[in-house]
Amino acid sequence: MLTARGTLTPTTRPGVTAAGAPRQAPARVGSWRPNLLEVARPRAFITGITGQDGSYLAELLLSRGYEVVGMVRRTSTINFERLAHILDRITIVSGDLMDEASLARLLQQHRPDEVYNLAAQSFVHTSWEQALLTGDATALGVTRVLEAVRLVAPEARFYQASSSEMFGKVLEVPQRESTPFYPRSPYGVAKVYGHWITVNYRESYGMHASNGILFNHESPRRGLEFVSRKITHAVARIKHGLTDKLLLGNLDARRDWGFAGDYVDAMWRMLQQDQPDDYVVATGTTTSVRHLCELAFSAADLDWQSHVVQDPQLMRPAEVDLLIGDASKAKRVLGWEAATSFEQLIEKMVRADLDLVAHQLR
Ligand code: NAP
Ligand code: G4F
DSSP, X not given: OEETTEEBOTTOOOOOOTTOOSSOOGGGGGGBOOOTTOOOOOEEEEETTTSHHHHHHHHHHHHTTOEEEEEXXXXXSOOOGGGGGGGGGSEEEEOOTTOHHHHHHHHHHHOOSEEEEOOSOOOHHHHHHXXXXXXXXXXXXXXXXXXXXXXXXXTSEEEEEEEGGGTOSOSSSSBOTTSOOOOOSHHHHHHHHHHHHHHHHHHHHOOOEEEEEEOOEEOTTSOTTSHHHXXXXXXXXXXXXXXXXXXXXXXXXXXXXXXXXXXXHHHHHHHTSSSOOEEEEOOSOOEEHHHHHHHHHHTTTOOXXXXXXXXXXXXXXXXXXXXXXXXXXXXXXXXXXOOSOHHHHHHHHHHHHXXXXXXXXX
């Protein structure tokens, strides 16, 4: 079969080696016949490239020799902060999860080998305030991307950003791929839909579609509204004398927090497998918001209890009390495990925010 990318047998496509060379993954070497006139680079299409994970994934794929096409939605101000350092090496295209035609047009134009659907209304708190929008983008948006892939790029491999938020009021500890879902927010409910529609397209159409059930992952690029970054950024502002108090909601909630830079590697590994499947991606440790505070403040030689104030208004209508993932399948099949500890992650985030605030003050 002749494609825009070169000559391929029907079941194969360009890939990359696990070591990162921009060529075929070992399992597919036998059936890939390179076009001698063109050394094709695998091409990835990322929705949500302006987000935390999108920026780390784009970096990873570039380092592995991919062409990266990132979809951004139209906004009145440009928000490429997380991409500034790689902007000259990626292709930015305009589209929206809400607009099926834009998705189909972009996939038709760019014919990707891999599609990573990271775009979503991803903030749980907002999902109660904008439940319909969350359902439209985070749930139905997945079907729109899957339909576009099915219709115009059916050989592309598809990754869906599923979430540990689906486990909600957990029915098993630790949570693994077989743990039943019990979502506790409109966001969690929307992610359950996205998860199952991905499974359904895999089973209905034989698509190479995989779900990564990722537990909370953070970084210095995390949005300021999420609790980890809210805390580390406040620590830096307090340290620099810009404020004195930090208002927080539930300090007892426990999460399995990892580093986003580690987690995007698991996404990529899923799409290098011969068979699509679903994987939990987690560290296997759990920590309370209270302990996160202790650690973050002490990394800047501050006492958290002198600054943190609980605000009942920040409590959620329904809470996810405890998340802890069992990522043994990802370790066994993908050879993936978290490289960064929770302590290293928080230290890294506090340092980055201290530098950021110091820079802003100059
Ligand atoms: P994020 O920083 O909030 O990024 C979300 C991305 O989605 C942004 O690029 C945003 O664009 C884009 N987006 C939102 N609505 C869109 C629309 N209608 N059309 C096109 N793009 C749209 O999220 P993240 O932390 O990188 O997470 C990536 C994905 O993983 C999300 O699906 C999230 O739900 C899921 N997830 C995250 C975690 C985690 O702990 N980080 C865990 C499990 C699952 P703008 O920049 O224009 O807003
Ligand atoms: O940082 P959070 O807002 O993350 P949450 O709700 O766990 O969701 C994140 O992880 C999910 C994976 O499980 C993703 F799917 C999702 O997209 C997102 O990335 O809140 C963490 C915990 C909650 O229990 C919350 O109630 O921190 C508690 N918390 C306490 N005070 C707070 C605050 N959360 C926020 N955002 N702000 C607070 O002031």
